[in-house]
Amino acid sequence: MAHSEKQSGGALRGRRRKGQGPDLRESILDAAEDLFSRHGFHGVTVRQVAAEAGVDTALIHYYFGAKRELFDHVFARRAEILNGARLQAIAAYRAAHTGGDLDPEAIIRAFIDPMINLSLTGDEGWKNYFRLVALVNNTPAWGGETMSRFFDPVVRQLVDALRDALPQAEERDLYWCYQFLTGALMLALSETGRIDHLSGDLCRSTDLEAVRARLYAWCAAGLREVVSRRL
Amino acid sequence: MAHSEKQSGGALRGRRRKGQGPDLRESILDAAEDLFSRHGFHGVTVRQVAAEAGVDTALIHYYFGAKRELFDHVFARRAEILNGARLQAIAAYRAAHTGGDLDPEAIIRAFIDPMINLSLTGDEGWKNYFRLVALVNNTPAWGGETMSRFFDPVVRQLVDALRDALPQAEERDLYWCYQFLTGALMLALSETGRIDHLSGDLCRSTDLEAVRARLYAWCAAGLREVVSRRL
DNA sequence: CAGTAATTTCATAAATCAGTGAAATGTGAT
DNA sequence: ATCACATTTCACTGATTTATGAAATTACTG
Numbered sequence: 001m002a003h004s005e006k007q008s009g010g011a012l013r014g015r016r017r018k019g020q021g022p023d024l025r026e027s028i029l030d031a032a033e034d035l036f037s038r039h040g041f042h043g044v045t046v047r048q049v050a051a052e053a054g055v056d057t058a059l060i061h062y063y064f065g066a067k068r069e070l071f072d073h074v075f076a077r078r079a080e081i082l083n084g085a086r087l088q089a090i091a092a093y094r095a096a097h098t099g100g101d102l103d104p105e106a107i108i109r110a111f112i113d114p115m116i117n118l119s120l121t122g123d124e125g126w127k128n129y130f131r132l133v134a135l136v137n138n139t140p141a142w143g144g145e146t147m148s149r150f151f152d153p154v155v156r157q158l159v160d161a162l163r164d165a166l167p168q169a170e171e172r173d174l175y176w177c178y179q180f181l182t183g184a185l186m187l188a189l190s191e192t193g194r195i196d197h198l199s200g201d202l203c204r205s206t207d208l209e210a211v212r213a214r215l216y217a218w219c220a221a222g223l224r225e226v227v228s229r230r231l
Numbered sequence: 232m233a234h235s236e237k238q239s240g241g242a243l244r245g246r247r248r249k250g251q252g253p254d255l256r257e258s259i260l261d262a263a264e265d266l267f268s269r270h271g272f273h274g275v276t277v278r279q280v281a282a283e284a285g286v287d288t289a290l291i292h293y294y295f296g297a298k299r300e301l302f303d304h305v306f307a308r309r310a311e312i313l314n315g316a317r318l319q320a321i322a323a324y325r326a327a328h329t330g331g332d333l334d335p336e337a338i339i340r341a342f343i344d345p346m347i348n349l350s351l352t353g354d355e356g357w358k359n360y361f362r363l364v365a366l367v368n369n370t371p372a373w374g375g376e377t378m379s380r381f382f383d384p385v386v387r388q389l390v391d392a393l394r395d396a397l398p399q400a401e402e403r404d405l406y407w408c409y410q411f412l413t414g415a416l417m418l419a420l421s422e423t424g425r426i427d428h429l430s431g432d433l434c435r436s437t438d439l440e441a442v443r444a445r446l447y448a449w450c451a452a453g454l455r456e457v458v459s460r461r462l
Numbered sequence: 463c464a465g466t467a468a469t470t471t472c473a474t475a476a477a478t479c480a481g482t483g484a485a486a487t488g489t490g491a492t
Numbered sequence: 493a494t495c496a497c498a499t500t501t502c503a504c505t506g507a508t509t510t511a512t513g514a515a516a517t518t519a520c521t522g
Contacts, residue, residue, distance in 0.1 A: 024470085038372045042273035045509065056471055061511060063469095131371050137425075138369040138418065140362050141269045144425035152429060175430040176445045180415035187369065187414030194368075194375035198383060199406040214407045217460050218453035225452030226445050255500085277480060287501055292481060294499095 025063050027053045030125055033074045037131035040139075041071055075136070078129045079150045085114035086154045090161055102165035105220035111158045112185060112219075116212050119189060127191065134186035162223070169227040177223045184215065256294050258284045261356060264305045268362035271370075272302055306367070309360045310381045316345035317385045321392055333396035336451035342389045343416060343450075347443050350420060358422065365417035393454070400458040408454045415446065 031053035035044040046067055050057040064070040089110035094102070118126045136143045159174050166174075191205040203210070262284035266275040277298055281288040295301040320341035325333070349357045367374045390405050397405075422436040434441065 040271050040273060040370070042271060043372075046511085047509080057510085058472080058512080059470060065511095067510070134369050138365050138421055138423070139271070140421055140423050141274075144423040144428065147425055148428050155429060172430065172433045172441075173445065175426055175434045176441065177449065178429075179418060179426045179434075180446065180449050183415040183418030184411035185414070187410060187417075190369055190371055192369070192371050192375040194378055195406055195410045197375065197379050198386060198409075199403065202403045203406045203410075210403075210407065213460075214404065214457050215411065217456040218408065218411050221456030222449035222453040225448040229444075229448050276478080278478085288480085289482080289502080290500060296481095298480065 024053070024055055024059065028055060028060055028063060028070075029074055029077055032070055033077075033125060033128045033132060036071060036074060037128040037135065040135055041068075046070070074129075075132065075146065075150065078126070082114060082118065083151070083154045085118070086111060087157060089114055090154075090157050094161065102161065104162055104165045104223055105216060107158065107161045107165055108181070108219045108223070109216060110161075111154075111181075112212065112215060115185065115189060116208050120208055127189075130186075130189040131191070134190040137182065137186050166223075166227055173226050177219075177226055180222065181219050184218065188215065255284070255286055255290065259286060259291055259294060259301075260305055260308055263301055264308075264356060264359045264363060267302060267305060268359040268366065271366055272299075277301075306363065306377065306381065309357065313345060313349065314382070314385045316349070317342060318388060320345055321385075321388050325392065333392065335393055335396045335454055336447060338389065338392045338396055339412070339450045339454070340447060341392075342385075342412075343443065343446060346416065346420060347439050351439055358420075361417075361420040362422070365421040368413065368417050397454075397458055404457050408450075408457055411453065412450050415449065419446065 028049065032044070032049045035048055035052060046057050046060050049070070050060055053060075060070060064073055090107065093106055093110050097103075097106075115130060119130055133147075136146050139146075155178060159178060162174050162177075163169065163171070188205075188208075188211045193205050195203045196205050259280065263275070263280045266279055266283060277288050277291055280301070281291055284291075291301060295304055321338065324337055324341050328334075328337075346361065350361055364378075367377050370377075386409060390409060393405050393408075394400065394402070419436075419439075419442045424436050426434045427436050
């Protein structure tokens with residue numbers, strides 16, 4: 001059975017893959033990512049995933065086992081890349097400012113930019129993935145636990161850096177600010193089109209450069225204010 | 232058929248209701264609200280709703296027709312109350328400040344407070360409802376359209392008031408700020424418990440007074456900064 | 463080419479789903 | 493009491509779901 005973790009590893013990957021044709025395993029993940037991100041876990045059937053990927057449903061079970069395992073594979077696939085990019089961005093900023101003061105806004109940029117940059121590559125897969133993360137983030141039943149499992153380490157790096165930049169800040173406030181930040185960021189990256197309709201197309205959900213610039217300002221000013229008010 | 236709109240109106244309500252027993256129609260909506268808010272539309276079966284409400288599945292179809300119509304009834308039920316409270320809060324602030332300057336933060340409060348207050352009543356139904364709205368807000372497939380249908384009018388009132396308070400602001404920036412605000416607000420009201428776990432219980436998702444005070448500061452400062460930077 | 467293991471397809475099991483029609487029950491008016 | 497109508501329950505259908513086991517196919521190795 002290929003969906004056991006042992007054989008899904010990289011050692012056999014070279015042997016498993018054909019020289020030319022499309023990688024069906026990745027095609028399945030792409031199709032699942034696309035559909036799950038739009039309709040949620042329960043809104044998608046493995047048959048639909050199979051149809052979009054152009055494979056038989058049995059093949060999905062062969063590679064990934066149960067439907068929930070397929071979902072977990074989708075969620076995990078890009079998490080490492082994203083976390084790596086974020087950790088590197090935060091570390092790079094810290095390395096470049098060892099002696100002097102740390103700028104909270106720059107730290108926030110290091111946290112936000114990797115996501116926006118990945119989405120701006122135009123890779124539809126990343127857009128789907130961020131929609132999926134936003135959906136999970138707002139799923140009370142198991143979203144919090146899932147988010148924590150994959151993203152807590154990098155969030156801790158963010159909070160650590162913000163604490164170093166704002167040593168007078170109360171610990172609690174940093175966490176609350178993170179929650180506000182991620183709520184705004186996730187919704188923006190979902191590109192639901194609501195803002196377009198609401199503003200009469202004055203704003204475009206897909207214009208992530210507009211989001212980026214304003215989100216910097218929004219979060220940095222919000223953080224400063226929350227920290228400085230004694231609540 | 233009771234699920235036709237004609238007979239669902241209020242005229243027959245008095246005759247339909249028994250003098251004593253529980254209102255099964257409301258029980259069904261409560262159960263559906265609870266389950267939909269936790270697992271999403273597709274994550275809930277009509278049978279589950281029936282079980283939680285303690286009624287037969289056929290009764291749900293009798294009252295509400297198809298499953299999607301049930302969902303729409305749940306979503307619409309509290310929307311009017313919420314919109315009324317928000318419109319009144321905005322209007323009240325405007326009425327109290329006809330001559331002088333308008334304070335953007337006070338306008339934001341008028342938009343945020345009704346939601347937090349309703350959630351703080353302790354009525355589990357309202358908490359479920361806000362979870363549901365947050366879920367819909369982050370549902371790309373049909374969430375944007377649904378949100379617009381129910382909440383656009385009150386959002387326009389918010390934007391109008393902010394424009395009056397900040398006449399020098401660019402129109403686009405007001406909409407972007409609204410999006411950031413609602414992303415943070417919806418996530419906070421979802422009370423997913425993630426912030427609790429992340430902060431080592433330094434923050435409590437359920438402590439909406441902590442959210443309220445910080446969200447005021449966060450949004451007001453963010454708005455000022457976004458508007459003042461020329462982007 | 464023969465042999466072996468991985469991959470892919472086929473057929474189907476077993477459970478569950480949304481939704482329906484008719485019967486049964488309750489309720490209020492006359 | 494009886495009639496009309498609203499409500500509730502029961503029994504069920506047809507479609508669809510996840511998932512499996514076996515067969516067929518493909519790719520690689522010696």
